[in-house]
Amino acid sequence: xxxxxxxxxLDLPPExxxxxxxxxxxxxxxxxxxxxxxxxxxxxxxxxxCLAPDLNLQAQKLAERLKCDAVVSEIxxxxxxxxxxxxxxxxxxxxxxxxxxxGSEYGVKxxxxxxxxxxxxxxxxxxPNIAKKFHIGHLRSTIVGNFIANLKVALGHEVIRMxxxxxxxxxxGLLGVGFQLFGNKEKLKTSPLxxxxxxxxxxxxxAEDENTKxxxxxxxxxxxxxxxxTLSLWKQFRDFSIDEYIRIYKRLGVHFDEYSGESFxxxxxxxxxxxxxxxxxxxxxxxxxxxxxxxxxxxxxxFSTVMRSDGTSLYITRDLxxxxxxxxxxNCDTMIYVTDKSQSNHFxxxxxxxxxxxxxxxERCQHVSFGLVQGMKTRRGEVIFLEDVLxxxxxxxxxxxxSTKTTKEIEDPMETAEKVGLAALIIQDFRGLLSxxxxxxxxxxxxxxxxxGVFLQYTHARLHSLEQMHGNEQLTDINVACxxxxxxxSVLQHLLRYDEVLYRSSQDLQPKHIVSYLLTLSHLAAxxxxxxxxxxxxxxxxxxxxxxxxxxxxxxxxxxxxxxVCYSVHFSVLSLYxxxxxxxxxxxxxxxxxxxxxxxx
Ligand code: ARG
Numbered sequence: 001x002x003x004x005x006x007x008x009x010l011d012l013p014p015e016x017x018x019x020x021x022x023x024x025x026x027x028x029x030x031x032x033x034x035x036x037x038x039x040x041x042x043x044x045x046x047x048x049x050c051l052a053p054d055l056n057l058q059a060q061k062l063a064e065r066l067k068c069d070a071v072v073s074e075i076x077x078x079x080x081x082x083x084x085x086x087x088x089x090x091x092x093x094x095x096x097x098x099x100x101x102x103g104s105e106y107g108v109k110x111x112x113x114x115x116x117x118x119x120x121x122x123x124x125x126x127x128p129n130i131a132k133k134f135h136i137g138h139l140r141s142t143i144v145g146n147f148i149a150n151l152k153v154a155l156g157h158e159v160i161r162m163x164x165x166x167x168x169x170x171x172x173g174l175l176g177v178g179f180q181l182f183g184n185k186e187k188l189k190t191s192p193l194x195x196x197x198x199x200x201x202x203x204x205x206x207a208e209d210e211n212t213k214x215x216x217x218x219x220x221x222x223x224x225x226x227x228x229x230t231l232s233l234w235k236q237f238r239d240f241s242i243d244e245y246i247r248i249y250k251r252l253g254v255h256f257d258e259y260s261g262e263s264f265x266x267x268x269x270x271x272x273x274x275x276x277x278x279x280x281x282x283x284x285x286x287x288x289x290x291x292x293x294x295x296x297x298x299x300x301x302x303f304s305t306v307m308r309s310d311g312t313s314l315y316i317t318r319d320l321x322x323x324x325x326x327x328x329x330x331n332c333d334t335m336i337y338v339t340d341k342s343q344s345n346h347f348x349x350x351x352x353x354x355x356x357x358x359x360x361x362x363e364r365c366q367h368v369s370f371g372l373v374q375g376m377k378t379r380r381g382e383v384i385f386l387e388d389v390l391x392x393x394x395x396x397x398x399x400x401x402x403s404t405k406t407t408k409e410i411e412d413p414m415e416t417a418e419k420v421g422l423a424a425l426i427i428q429d430f431r432g433l434l435s436x437x438x439x440x441x442x443x444x445x446x447x448x449x450x451x452x453g454v455f456l457q458y459t460h461a462r463l464h465s466l467e468q469m470h471g472n473e474q475l476t477d478i479n480v481a482c483x484x485x486x487x488x489x490s491v492l493q494h495l496l497r498y499d500e501v502l503y504r505s506s507q508d509l510q511p512k513h514i515v516s517y518l519l520t521l522s523h524l525a526a527x528x529x530x531x532x533x534x535x536x537x538x539x540x541x542x543x544x545x546x547x548x549x550x551x552x553x554x555x556x557x558x559x560x561x562x563x564x565v566c567y568s569v570h571f572s573v574l575s576l577y578x579x580x581x582x583x584x585x586x587x588x589x590x591x592x593x594x595x596x597x598x599x600x601x
Contacts, residue, residue: 001098001496002035003111005086009072010037018111023496024083026524031486033076033083034091034493037062040080055080088489092480095492108155110499116506119333120158122326123149126254127339129166130241131175131196134386136373136440137340142386143426144370144434145338146254147511155506160330163245164322165261167238169315171200173220176233177212178203192240193385224266224312238263248387252422260322268321269313276306281356294352304349319350320357327361334364336509341369341435368509371437373429389425390418396442397421404448421446423453430511451519459522462529487528494524 002021003014010017020041024032039055039062056079063077074085086094099106125145128138149159178199179188187195206212222230242259249255273290276282282290290307293300306317313321326335337347347367354362376383378392397417410416428445432438448454483492494517501517504510 001094001110005071005094006035006037006084009066009069009075009084014111018115022500023493025497026490026494026520032493033074033085034496035084035086036078036081037084038081088484089480092483092488092492095495096480099495107498107502110503112499112503113155116155118156118158119152120160120330121149121152121334121336122160122162122330122332123152123336123338124162124164124260125149125338126249126256127164127166128245128386129171130237131171131200132166133197133384134193136376136383137342139383139386139389140340140370140373140429141338142249142252142254143429144368144511145336146252147430148336148338148368148509151502151506151509151514155502160258160332161256162258162260162326163256165238165242165259165263167261168263168266168318170216170220172223172234172237173216173218174203174207174212175200175237176219176223176230177215178206179233179237181206188236188240191244192237193244193387196237196241197384234263245386248390251390251418252386262315262318262322265318265321265325266313268325269317272317272320272324273307273313275357276353279357281353282306292353292356294349294356304353306353316346316350316353319346320353323350323354323362323365324359327359332364334366335361336366336368338368338370341371343367344369368434370434373438373440376440390422392442393421393425394418396446397424400446400448420454420457423457425453427451427453427456427515430515432512434510434512456518456522459525463525485531487524487531491521491524491528494521 002023003017006021007014007017017037021035021037024034024036026032039059043055043058056077059080059082060077063075063082066075066082068075071087071090072084073087074083076083102109123145125148126138126142128134145161149161152159175196179196182199182202184195203212203216207216219230223234238261246255273282276290276292281292283293285291288309289305291300291303291305293303295301295303304316306314306320308314323335326332339347344367347369351362351365351367354365376389378388379395380388383389394414394417397420398413401413401417424445428440431451445452446454448458483489498517501513504513
C-alpha cells in the first residue's frame with residue numbers, strides 16, 4: 001500500500017521503496033503523519049553516527065523538493081526522515097478496501113513479503129520426557145513453537161511440527177524395574193503420564209539399593225538389545241503417553257505432524273560415531289569416553305563428549321543422528337529447535353559438530369531459546385503435568401467469571417473459561433522478549449483491565465458482537481468522509497503498520513511485536529467505541545444506513561463507516577490471534593463470551 005501511495009511523489013519505482021518506507025506508529029499525544037521515508041536506508045554510506053546532522057539536512061532538502069499531489073497532502077522533514085500524510089479520504093478508503101478484500105490475509109499479502117521466498121521448515125518444540133515432569137520450560141516451548149509454526153503457516157510457508165520425546169536412556173531401565181514392582185496396567189491405560197511419573201518417583205527412592213541399580217541396568221541393556229518383552233513394555237509406556245499428550249495438547253490448540261524421539265536414534269547414533277571416527281574427529285580420553293574437539297586451536301579448550309566409556313550414545317549423539325535424519329528426510333530450508341536457554345550450549349555444540357562433519361546446511365539450523373519462568377504453582381503445588389496447568393487456568397477463570405456481575409449467560413462456561421484463561425497465560429508469556437526470565441503471576445495475567453489476554457478476548461468479543469449486529473451487507477457503502485475523527489484516523493494508521501509488525505515477528509521470531517500491536521489495537525478500538533458509537537438497534541440502524549448513503553449522519557458520525565473501522569480491526573485481530581493460538585480464541589463463539597469489564601454487557 002505504502003509503495004502505491006508514494007512512488008509517484010518520490011518518482012521512484014515501488015519496489016525500491018519497500019524497505020525504506022514505514023508506517024508511523026500512532027501516538028496518543030499528537031497527530032502523526034502516515035508514512036516515513038528513512039533517509040539512512042536510501043543513502044548508501046549511512047552506518048556512521050557522525051552523519052546524523054547530514055541526514056537531517058538531506059531529509060529537509062528532500063522534503064522541500066518534493067511536491068504534494070492528489071494522494072499526498074502533506075510532506076515534512078523529521079529527524080532523518082521525510083514524513084508523508086496521505087489524503088484522509090483516500091487513506092480511509094484504501095485501508096478499508098484492502099482489509100475487506102484480503103480478509104484474514106490482510107497484511108500477509110503485503111508487498112513486504114513479496115521478496116521472501118516460500119520455505120519449508122521443520123520446527124521441533126515441546127519435547128517432554130516420558131515419566132518425568134512436564135515443567136514450565138516444556139510449556140513455554142509448546143506455546144512458542146506453536147506460535148512460530150502458526151506464523152510461518154500464515155505467511156505461506158510449509159511447516160512440519162515435530163515433537164522429539166525424551167523416550168530413551170537409563171531412566172527407562174529404572175522405570176521398567178519400577179513398573180514390575182509398583183506398576184498397574186489399568187492405571188497405565190487410564191492415566192499413563194501420572195502413573196509413570198509416580199512409578200518413577202517411587203523407584204528413584206529405591207534406587208539407592210545396589211540390587212535395584214543392577215536390575216535397572218539389566219532392563220535397559222535388554223531394551224537396547226531389542227528383547228521382545230522388554231521392548232513391548234517400553235512401547236506401551238510410549239504409546240499410551242503419546243495418546244494422552246495428544247488429548248491434552250488439543251486443549252491448547254496444538255498438534256504435531258510427527259512424534260519423533262530419542263529412541264529412534266539409538267542405532268543411527270552408532271553410525272554417527274563411525275562417521276566421526278572416519279573423519280578423524282573422534283578422540284578417545286583416558287577414561288575411555290569419546291570426545292570431539294571444538295576449539296579453534298585444536299587444544300581441547302572446548303570439546304563435546306559424544307560417547308560413554310561403554311561405547312553407548314549420549315543426548316548429543318542422538319541429536320546429531322536426529323538432525324542428519326531430519327534433513328535427509330524432509331530436505332527443509334530451515335530447522336528450528338525451541339527450548340529454554342539452559343540448552344544453548346548443547347545446541348551450539350550440536351551445530352559446531354555438524355559443521356565439522358561437513359554439513360553446510362547447519363547454517364540453516366536455529367536454536368530459538370527462551371528465559372526461565374519462576375513461580376508458576378498450581379493448587380497441586382509445583383507444575384508436574386501440563387493438564388494441571390490447564391485445569392488451573394480453567395478453574396481460576398471460572399472463579400473470576402462467577403465473581404463478575406457483567407458476565408453473560410454462556411453456553412459452555414468451562415470451555416469459555418479455558419479459552420480466555422489460556423489467552424491470559426499466553427499473552428503474559430509473549431509480552432516480553434523471549435530470552436528474558438520473568439516471575440509468573442496468576443493475578444497479573446488474569447486482570448481484566450490492562451494489557452492482558454483477558455482484555456484482548458474482551459475486545460474480540462465486543463467486536464464480534466458488533467459485527468454480528470451489523471452484518472456484512474453494509475460493507476459496500478463506505479462514506480469515508482465520515483471517518484475523519486482523530487480516533488478513526490488512529491485506527492486506520494495503526495492498521496497500516498500491521499504488515500510491518502508481522503514482518504518483524506517473522507524475522508526475529510519474537511511474538512512480542514504482534515502482542516503489543518494487538519494491545520494497542522485493542523486500546524484504539526476501545527477509544528473508538530467511546531467516541532464513535534455504532535448504533536445497535538434495528539430500526540435506528542435502518543435510518544442511519546439510509547443517511548449514510550446520503551453522506552450525512554443522524555447522530556453526528558456515520559455508523560456504517562464506524563462499523564467498518566471495527567470490522568477492519570476485527571479482521572486484523574482475528575488473523576493475529578490465529579498466529580498466537582487459534583484455539584485459545586473463541587472466534588466462532590459470537591458475543592456469548594465472558595465480558596469481564598464493568599458496565600459492558
Ligand atoms: N527432552 C528434552 C528436555 O526435556 C528437550 C529436547 C529438546 N530437543 C532436542 N532436539 N534436544 O530437556
